[in-house]
Amino acid sequence: MPYRQLDHEADLALEVWGANQAALLTEAALALADFMGARTESGSASVDVAVAGLDLADALVRWLQEVLYWITVRGLRLAAAEAEPGPDFAVRGRLIGQWSQAGLAREIKAVTYHGLELVESPGRQTARLVCDL
């Protein structure tokens, strides 16, 4: 998985990366699901998600808050995620997996704006984000 947990004073700090914005958004969604024990091998359930951010960082936070909602409140377990960044920091995407009533291994209560960093380098987009546990 292209993410790692950072040593941070915060509850949970993650560094996530992808080849481009779409990949970063996808990998960030899967990283949250992985941390919470909300991954599944496959599934036929899907939900469409659309968010509009004030900038790319805001779009990432809102996208991940949607992911959290579908996992923690509605019980979606993620097999895959698709994200398509649009103009004006909009993101359209799809979360794919299966529904489950089984409990999660860990809870992430919120994705925050605190210490949020986006770093762009050739062929790689990296985000560092902090979550409340």
Next chain:
Amino acid sequence: MRTSGLVYVSPALQTVSENALNQVMNVACLPGIVGQALAMPDVHWGYGFPIGGVAAFDCDEGVISPGGVGYDINCGVGCLRSDLAAAELKPSLENLLAALFAAIPAGLGGSGLKLGSKDFAAVTREGAAWLVKQGRLADGDLNAFEDGGRLEGADQATLSERAAERGRSQLGTLGSGNHFIEIDAVETIYDQAAARAFGLESGQVVIQVHTGSRGFGYQVCDDYLHRMLKRSFGFELPDRQLVAAPLASAEGRAYRAAMTACANYAFVNRGLIYAAIREVFEAHCGCSWEQLGLRLIQDCCHNIAKFDKIGDRELCIHRKGATRALPPGDQRLPAAYRTVGQPVLVPGDLGRCSYILAASSGASASFFSACHGAGRSLSRHQAKAGARGRNLRAELAGQNIQVLCASQATLAEELPEAYKDVSQVVMTIEGAGLARRVARLGPLGVIKG
């Protein structure tokens, strides 16, 4: 900065982290702040405001900040006293804890009382009084809640569908993280007069509860962070998480109404847990909760923005990880506490002790606020690393403290060394004249989410 910051510390406490100090400075930059940006001795890093932060804002020129209240709106602590002696309960403590663990949902997710739309609206509007109507709390219990367990001004129209969805399924649940139910023995009495007023004596059993508004509060916080970030209110934000809206703006008024709904919900959430605790004790002991003397001493809010009159001025006082502390003589106190001051509940960590304080007259210097707990000294990540390879439950059992938890991972994050020494925290509060020690409590059994 529009004002200076003041952090209550003492040499015995560990150094305050630079991140938390920066957050105190950030709070001091917000418009309409009155007096200094304060931090209690249990201060540690938070989101936007530091945890342990207190800041008051002018109601005309000031702001209200979701980051100054926290995600878990009206997270708080309550304490039930009893006529039971710790010595007589100890032999059956394991069974009692198991019964509490079975009766009160703990850990991730919902599985609480399921509410229809009408009842949810009533809960958010009426607060703890709703439980009296339902026969779950007694009329007399309301006196022990701050503001009688109800804040005025909740408005359903300010809540998103998601917020209501999350609130309807989680009532009466403890949650995860640092939330707990703890059975304690009163170990030491420091102030006999206040102890008598609170109904405390050495050797008796008391029960503490720590929880808040669950996913409902989180959703409201997220909703209003987004809503406020969309607007420019003409002041620079040092940190997006500290976004705030003028109290007089549409966004400020709407957040206040939504926060109030969450606060009332949290009063009901803790109230349902008090009711469940009484039922479990009744079944365990074979007599009524009244015969057991299971009276609520106090229910304290410690994540809230309260509108209080200080002198002639109406202020919006943000307390994030801080407890209201009304001193002796304050007319807002119930008659039983008016001569000694408001009980201030200060839970410690799993393995050491907790305190019940009484507010002192010096609390006027802190907008009538005191600390709320021990305060973390290690991050959850560091705590987990420290717990690796250890059997924490066995270690605590060796100290005669029984622990039941929904998640082993949570227990590792909550190891005693992850927190400051609560005794030093309360000594600092006492030294500053904000509140004084009434009783020290020692843990016998703990349920963690």
